[in-house]
Amino acid sequence: MTEHMIEPDAALASGHPAHKAGETLIELRDLDKSYGAFKALQGMQFELRAGEIHVLFGENGAGKSTLIQIICGVQGFDSGSYRLFDEPVSVMTPALAHDKGVSIVFQEFSLIPEMTVEENLFLGHELVQGLRLAKTEMRRKVHAVLDRLGFALDPRARVRNLRRAHQQMVEIAKALLWDCRVLILDEPTASLTDQEAAQLFDIIEQLRADGLGIVYVSHRMPEISRLADRVTVLRDGKYIDTVQMADTSEKELVQLMTGRTFDEFFPEITRSAGDTLMQFEGVTLQRGMAHDLSFSVRRGEVLGFAGLAGCGKSEVLRAAFGLEPLSSGQITCGSTRLERHSPRKALNNRICYFPSDRATEGLAMSQNLISNSTVAALDDEKFSRRGMLLKRPAERSFAKEIIEKLKIRTPGLNARADQLSGGNKQKLMIARGLSREFDIFLFDEPTVGVDIQAKLEIYDVIKTLTEAGKAVVIASSELAEVMHMSHRVIVMREGAIVGELDGDEVTEQALLSHFFAHEEPAAQAAGEVN
Amino acid sequence: MADETQSTPLDMRAIAPHLLLPLAIIGVVVFFAALQPAMISGGNVVNIMKQSSLFFFVAAAQLVVIITRGFDLSVGANVSLVSVVSSMVMTSLLPGLGTGIGVFAGVCTGLAIGAALGAINGALVAYARINPFIVTLATMSIFTGIATTVSGGFPIFNLPEGFSFALNQMKILALPIPLVIAGAVAWALHFMLTRTVHGRVLYVLGDSNEVAHVGGRRVREHLFFAYVTSGILAAIAGLLMTAQTGSGEPNLGTSLVLSSIAAAVIGGASLRGGTGTISAPIYGALLITCLSIGMNLQQINGSLQPVVIGAILIFGAALDAYRTRGR
Numbered sequence: 001m002t003e004h005m006i007e008p009d010a011a012l013a014s015g016h017p018a019h020k021a022g023e024t025l026i027e028l029r030d031l032d033k034s035y036g037a038f039k040a041l042q043g044m045q046f047e048l049r050a051g052e053i054h055v056l057f058g059e060n061g062a063g064k065s066t067l068i069q070i071i072c073g074v075q076g077f078d079s080g081s082y083r084l085f086d087e088p089v090s091v092m093t094p095a096l097a098h099d100k101g102v103s104i105v106f107q108e109f110s111l112i113p114e115m116t117v118e119e120n121l122f123l124g125h126e127l128v129q130g131l132r133l134a135k136t137e138m139r140r141k142v143h144a145v146l147d148r149l150g151f152a153l154d155p156r157a158r159v160r161n162l163r164r165a166h167q168q169m170v171e172i173a174k175a176l177l178w179d180c181r182v183l184i185l186d187e188p189t190a191s192l193t194d195q196e197a198a199q200l201f202d203i204i205e206q207l208r209a210d211g212l213g214i215v216y217v218s219h220r221m222p223e224i225s226r227l228a229d230r231v232t233v234l235r236d237g238k239y240i241d242t243v244q245m246a247d248t249s250e251k252e253l254v255q256l257m258t259g260r261t262f263d264e265f266f267p268e269i270t271r272s273a274g275d276t277l278m279q280f281e282g283v284t285l286q287r288g289m290a291h292d293l294s295f296s297v298r299r300g301e302v303l304g305f306a307g308l309a310g311c312g313k314s315e316v317l318r319a320a321f322g323l324e325p326l327s328s329g330q331i332t333c334g335s336t337r338l339e340r341h342s343p344r345k346a347l348n349n350r351i352c353y354f355p356s357d358r359a360t361e362g363l364a365m366s367q368n369l370i371s372n373s374t375v376a377a378l379d380d381e382k383f384s385r386r387g388m389l390l391k392r393p394a395e396r397s398f399a400k401e402i403i404e405k406l407k408i409r410t411p412g413l414n415a416r417a418d419q420l421s422g423g424n425k426q427k428l429m430i431a432r433g434l435s436r437e438f439d440i441f442l443f444d445e446p447t448v449g450v451d452i453q454a455k456l457e458i459y460d461v462i463k464t465l466t467e468a469g470k471a472v473v474i475a476s477s478e479l480a481e482v483m484h485m486s487h488r489v490i491v492m493r494e495g496a497i498v499g500e501l502d503g504d505e506v507t508e509q510a511l512l513s514h515f516f517a518h519e520e521p522a523a524q525a526a527g528e529v530n
Numbered sequence: 531m532a533d534e535t536q537s538t539p540l541d542m543r544a545i546a547p548h549l550l551l552p553l554a555i556i557g558v559v560v561f562f563a564a565l566q567p568a569m570i571s572g573g574n575v576v577n578i579m580k581q582s583s584l585f586f587f588v589a590a591a592q593l594v595v596i597i598t599r600g601f602d603l604s605v606g607a608n609v610s611l612v613s614v615v616s617s618m619v620m621t622s623l624l625p626g627l628g629t630g631i632g633v634f635a636g637v638c639t640g641l642a643i644g645a646a647l648g649a650i651n652g653a654l655v656a657y658a659r660i661n662p663f664i665v666t667l668a669t670m671s672i673f674t675g676i677a678t679t680v681s682g683g684f685p686i687f688n689l690p691e692g693f694s695f696a697l698n699q700m701k702i703l704a705l706p707i708p709l710v711i712a713g714a715v716a717w718a719l720h721f722m723l724t725r726t727v728h729g730r731v732l733y734v735l736g737d738s739n740e741v742a743h744v745g746g747r748r749v750r751e752h753l754f755f756a757y758v759t760s761g762i763l764a765a766i767a768g769l770l771m772t773a774q775t776g777s778g779e780p781n782l783g784t785s786l787v788l789s790s791i792a793a794a795v796i797g798g799a800s801l802r803g804g805t806g807t808i809s810a811p812i813y814g815a816l817l818i819t820c821l822s823i824g825m826n827l828q829q830i831n832g833s834l835q836p837v838v839i840g841a842i843l844i845f846g847a848a849l850d851a852y853r854t855r856g857r
Binding site for chain 2: 321323342343344346347348353355360361362363364365366367371375376378379384387388389390392432
């Protein structure tokens with residue numbers, strides 16, 4: 001047990017760190033960082049002032065994570081300068097950053113589920129009296145910080161029993177327990193419902209008023225417009241620009257981030273809506289994530305599902321593929337009613353599904369490209385004799401073909417799936433859609449975690465499929481994506497369909513107005529499922 | 531971004547396991563031969579071939595389930611039970627039906643028992659979804675108990691000589707019969723793992739059950755048959771070992787549990803599932819057999835052998851951790 005006696009009260013007692021608004025807290029100049037031949041950051045510039053919320057904006061893989069890891073000492077940097085509180089920093093470690101008052105709330109939670117809130121808050125920095133833990137003292141401090149943040153949390157509750165949003169609050173409380181002058185939040189709303197997120201925004205704004213410098217990593221537009229004072233845009237590891245949020249429009253930001261205008265970015269997909277291929281009638285899911293769903297999926301058009309995280313849109317796709325049992329209602333595909341639905345049955349009814357979670361459901365990570373590309377088509381005559389013996393040459397040539405067609409960058413056919421980058425993994429998964437004949441393609445978050453180039457290629461696949469007369473369904477949390485890719489958009493909120501927009505009706509205003517509840521929050525119960 | 535995934539064709543981490551084991555086996559043989567030339571005498575080489583062939587089957591039984599990210603702690607108990615019951619069948623049928631039919635019935639019974647024991651494990655793992663460690667730990671105890679009970683705890687003697695001849699002493703083209711059977715089974719297993727849909731699915735589900743399920747595979751069915759295969763392979767080991775000892779032994783397989791896992795793991799099967807080829811039980815069986823016979827020739831205390839097996843298992847698991855590091 002080490003005596004760790006930083007004075008945690010400094011910030012709490014006075015309520016304000018000793019920084020005047022506008023004072024520069026962090027200054028990075030011409031920072032470079034590479035991993036081997038891969039340049040993660042090039043010529044990075046960044047400045048954080050006291051009393052501002054500074055958003056880091058960029059695609060996945062743009063270098064945001066590397067940048068914040070350098071700031072808080074998890075990673076070193078190769079060249080350039082880093083000044084913290086007006087002192088040059090040569091070597092930074094997480095412990096040093098913590099001592100100096102730089103706190104980070106990671107995307108992945110750093111809490112220990114089996115411990116209580118209180119134990120987690122002091123983890124590694126326990127207060128001691130002699131050899132004993134100073135429990136009363138710690139309890140007092142926990143109450144102080146929770147009161148300050150306005151969190152109604154029981155310090156003795158086990159973290160395992162808390163909801164994700166409350167775990168997030170514990171993370172923030174943990175960061176603020178010590179004299180914190182810089183707070184870094186890495187996509188803090190990723191797992192929160194809107195209400196929880198709104199509560200978090202209030203807290204962040206209060207902290208800004210207290211004079212903290214806040215680095216906020218996100219690529220969600222509504223949050224950025226609400227919170228940001230300044231935005232620094234990164235693209236492919238390069239510094240693009242730092243802009244004042246007040247005089248920058250969303251379109252301009254996206255243009256900075258992608259290096260393209262909206263019109264160039266999303267392909268124009270010709271719509272030629274044909275027969276109905278799939279129909280949901282009054283479908284309610286057993287797990288309660290979605291209820292009373294009725295809609296139809298048609299050939300030759302893209303149907304989009306929009307809504308906030310946790311609204312049930314991805315469960316709809318999972319239900320269509322037989323991964324979510326129904327409690328009532330029915331799904332029909334063509335003229336067959338899909339009873340006792342399963343992925344196997346879905347595939348045999350020419351339904352193809354691409355899960356959002358590549359790592360657990362999409363790809364067998366230690367298997368090679370060939371095995372991953374054909375796994376859903378092993379019963380097909382193309383790849384096996386009577387579903388028993390593999391036709392390996394056919395598999396091989398198929399894998400070669402899709403590598404070329406989808407431009408998958410790989411060390412070779414026998415490379416394992418986990419040797420590929422995010423975008424190439426996604427493309428490998430999509431290759432499955434070409435392994436046998438399908439009519440319906442279900443994409444759950446088709447471009448999450450992929451780089452821009454791969455994103456464009458995936459959009460191109462969607463375009464090709466749709467124009468070939470297939471039915472395509474996309475569920476996406478990225479508003480721009482679902483808006484620009486779909487011909488028809490179904491908006492979901494708290495597990496229910498709240499609107500369907502067609503053709504020209506699909507506008508940002510129309511979508512957003514459906515996203516948020518207008519009536520009294522009577523349907524709370526439905527929202528409690530996550 | 532994708533540049534970082536490019537690797538040179540000469541990736542030592544990929545090649546090393548393929549060279550390491552043959553070299554280690556040769557090293558062990560050379561080391562013991564230097565101490566005791568009898569190690570490479572004709573008789574001893576035949577002995578090594580026979581012993582490692584017998585041992586190959588339990589290691590292979592282990593491999594099939596390790597690929598599915600499982601375990602089979604009951605292989606040894608399976609060997610014992612098969613030994614006892616098939617011996618009892620043979621000795622009881624022998625007087626009435628003659629050697630040929632008696633031996634045939636004994637072998638068939640043995641294989642059927644192996645399949646049945648495998649099916650019990652498979653049903654509990656795949657359909658009842660109980661952790662394979664717990665399932666096979668329990669069935670290990672159950673099968674051993676049954677083997678001891680039916681035999682009354684005593685060996686079953688007076689097996690037909692034809693049985694020992696057919697499954698142990700016979701030679702085909704100068705090769706001992708256990709080696710011939712091991713070769714044929716190894717080939718069949720290799721074929722199953724690499725050329726059939728079932729084999730492919732075992733690897734995929736070993737990597738991730740969800741991926742196989744989303745890929746439309748019947749996960750439970752394939753998992754079930756992996757345990758049945760494992761049971762049959764253990765039964766073959768049980769029959770061959772019985773033919774070698776010449777009697778049905780209720781504790782024939784007791785020491786095989788740990789060593790079979792050690793052989794599969796040191797041979798290159800990963801406990802994380804999804805990997806491992808037929809070379810794993812082959813190399814693993816050869817390595818452990820050579821070590822064990824070498825130690826016997828050096829008259830090293832037999833009680834030290836479990837120490838060596840344990841060390842090999844840890845070493846193999848460490849190699850596995852090294853190979854899969856960073857994934």
